[in-house]
Amino acid sequence: MSRLTDSPAWKALTAHRDAMRSVHVRDLFATDPRRFDEFRVDAAGLTFDFSRHRASVETRNLLCALAASRDLAAWRTRMFAGKAINHTEDRAVLHVALRGGGGLSGAAAQVREEARATLTRMGEIARGIRSGAWRGASGEAITDIVHIGIGGSDFGPRFLMDALRDLRDGPRVHFVANVDPDDLGDALAPCRPQSTLVVLVSKTFTTIETMTNAEAARDWLRAGVGAVLEQHLVAVSNNVTAARAFGIAEANVLPMAESVGGRYSVWSAVGLPLMIALGPEAFADLLAGARAMDEHFVNAPPAVNAPLLMALYGVWYTNFFGAQTHAVLAYARRLDLLPDYLQQLEMESNGKRVDRDGQVVDYATGPILFGNVGANSQHSFHQLLHQGTHLVPIDFVLVDRKSARQPFRDILHASALAQAAALTHGQSAPGTPERDYPGNAPSTTIVLPDLNPHTLGALLAAYEHKVFTQGIVWNINSFDQMGVELGKVIAKPLIGAIGSGTPPAGVDSSVAGLIRRLAAK
Numbered sequence: 001m002s003r004l005t006d007s008p009a010w011k012a013l014t015a016h017r018d019a020m021r022s023v024h025v026r027d028l029f030a031t032d033p034r035r036f037d038e039f040r041v042d043a044a045g046l047t048f049d050f051s052r053h054r055a056s057v058e059t060r061n062l063l064c065a066l067a068a069s070r071d072l073a074a075w076r077t078r079m080f081a082g083k084a085i086n087h088t089e090d091r092a093v094l095h096v097a098l099r100g101g102g103g104l105s106g107a108a109a110q111v112r113e114e115a116r117a118t119l120t121r122m123g124e125i126a127r128g129i130r131s132g133a134w135r136g137a138s139g140e141a142i143t144d145i146v147h148i149g150i151g152g153s154d155f156g157p158r159f160l161m162d163a164l165r166d167l168r169d170g171p172r173v174h175f176v177a178n179v180d181p182d183d184l185g186d187a188l189a190p191c192r193p194q195s196t197l198v199v200l201v202s203k204t205f206t207t208i209e210t211m212t213n214a215e216a217a218r219d220w221l222r223a224g225v226g227a228v229l230e231q232h233l234v235a236v237s238n239n240v241t242a243a244r245a246f247g248i249a250e251a252n253v254l255p256m257a258e259s260v261g262g263r264y265s266v267w268s269a270v271g272l273p274l275m276i277a278l279g280p281e282a283f284a285d286l287l288a289g290a291r292a293m294d295e296h297f298v299n300a301p302p303a304v305n306a307p308l309l310m311a312l313y314g315v316w317y318t319n320f321f322g323a324q325t326h327a328v329l330a331y332a333r334r335l336d337l338l339p340d341y342l343q344q345l346e347m348e349s350n351g352k353r354v355d356r357d358g359q360v361v362d363y364a365t366g367p368i369l370f371g372n373v374g375a376n377s378q379h380s381f382h383q384l385l386h387q388g389t390h391l392v393p394i395d396f397v398l399v400d401r402k403s404a405r406q407p408f409r410d411i412l413h414a415s416a417l418a419q420a421a422a423l424t425h426g427q428s429a430p431g432t433p434e435r436d437y438p439g440n441a442p443s444t445t446i447v448l449p450d451l452n453p454h455t456l457g458a459l460l461a462a463y464e465h466k467v468f469t470q471g472i473v474w475n476i477n478s479f480d481q482m483g484v485e486l487g488k489v490i491a492k493p494l495i496g497a498i499g500s501g502t503p504p505a506g507v508d509s510s511v512a513g514l515i516r517r518l519a520a521k
């Protein structure tokens with residue numbers, strides 16, 4: 001048994017789970033008409049409805065006691081003070097410093113100062129491009145930004161640009177991540193080199209997908225505007241030397257702090273295309289929304305602390321009910337990339353099996369996250385949610401856009417509320433088991449008061465703090481990603497082999513056979 005599963009807080013939850021197994025949430029609603037008020041939390045302008053969980057007040061208390069027994073508050077203080085809580089890489093974890101909230105101290109306060117300087121430089125670039133003062137080599141204003149990056153150097157700006165596209169009043173932004181040439185080809189197709197700025201985003205500046213696209217984009221620029229690309233190339237990286245060696249002017253290399261992981265980096269210069277397309281004020285609003293959620297996370301008592309409760313209900317189902325998945329259903333077309341963003345945030349952070357003490361854990365950690373946009377998802381996988389054999393905790397995300405057209409707005413929201421209610425209450429159909437809905441499927445409903453940079457900043461920060469909290473409970477390091485390395489190492493010698501059709505020594509017969517197959521004319 002690990003220290004976690006052997007702890008009094010864990011054992012108390014195990015005993016409580018046995019008692020809760022026979023409880024149906026519809027009965028909890030029936031006996032307490034105030035249940036919504038009891039379990040509703042307001043945080044940074046967002047509303048979180050936790051009433052649809054298999055939980056009583058006692059459950060919540062026991063879960064909060066578990067977090068306390070894991071020293072959550074002390075770990076949170078360590079993060080905001082810039083301590084090296086990413087112990088495997090001996091790094092601080094300082095995405096919170098980029099938002100510049102209060103309560104930062106130590107190394108975090110120092111990074112906040114650096115972040116301010118970077119924001120100033122980002123503002124100069126963004127204002128120059130937006131006003132037309134920044135011109136391409138042939139004198140044309142910049143009309144298109146091509147953002148090249150992958151993983152954490154892509155998902156954040158891609159998701160937010162898509163979500164906030166109606167607010168764009170600057171250049172168009174095109175994203176390139178995959179090393180499939182169609183990705184770059186599609187992005188460049190509507191652009192002209194003379195009026196395009198390529199932003200290369202890579203913390204390491206060594207990622208093969210990004211560097212391959214970067215070289216091809218540089219060739220495309222050169223063919224259009226000649227050798228001097230100062231006005232057409234910007235880099236965001238922690239590896240300034242490599243970015244300079246790539247040919248990027250010193251003033252055009254924006255820093256990415258070592259203490260900010262890719263999947264936590266949208267608040268940094270990685271968000272430059274957002275600032276260019278939406279304006280510096282919109283970017284400031286994004287940071288302000290995240291900062292408001294930071295302050296809530298630091299100051300709100302556990303029972304009304306939204307990110308903490310998101311995390312703890314996740315632990316409840318993952319560890320005490322055997323749930324292996326978690327669904328995110330955003331009832332807003334503009335949030336359809338939210339599951340992609342959260343997949344990296346949650347699964348790259350908490351998809352770990354070794355704890356902070358180097359021991360293989362004897363409990364489950366981060367679940368498989370999936371999702372889609374509602375109502376489309378209702379006509380796809382909701383059948384499984386309602387009547388399948390898996391327990392799938394769900395986040396419903398609603399956006400309260402009062403200005404949205406009718407009857408669309410009402411139907412969209414009614415659909416979400418109906419799904420959440422149906423999944424809670426179920427419906428029995430005596431004599432026709434095929435029509436029986438068991439219900440008792442847990443969900444959180446999150447309502448954004450509008451779709452804007454502030455609300456999205458708060459939403460993403462809430463998920464970040466959820467991930468942090470779960471990592472502390474599970475005693476894992478949420479901030480490294482060692483598991484992505486092996487595939488990269490194996491791929492290296494295969495690259496030349498694909499071209500020659502000759503498998504390198506030591507590969508298995510599947511790789512060898514498929515290399516020959518791929519090389520065959």
Ligand code: F6P
Pocket residue numbers: 150151152153201202203204205206207210261262263348481484
């Ligand atoms: O392979 C995973 C990963 O390291 C992510 O964690 C990161 O966001 C992505 O690759 C891109 O890395 P980089 O910004 O260094 O190009």
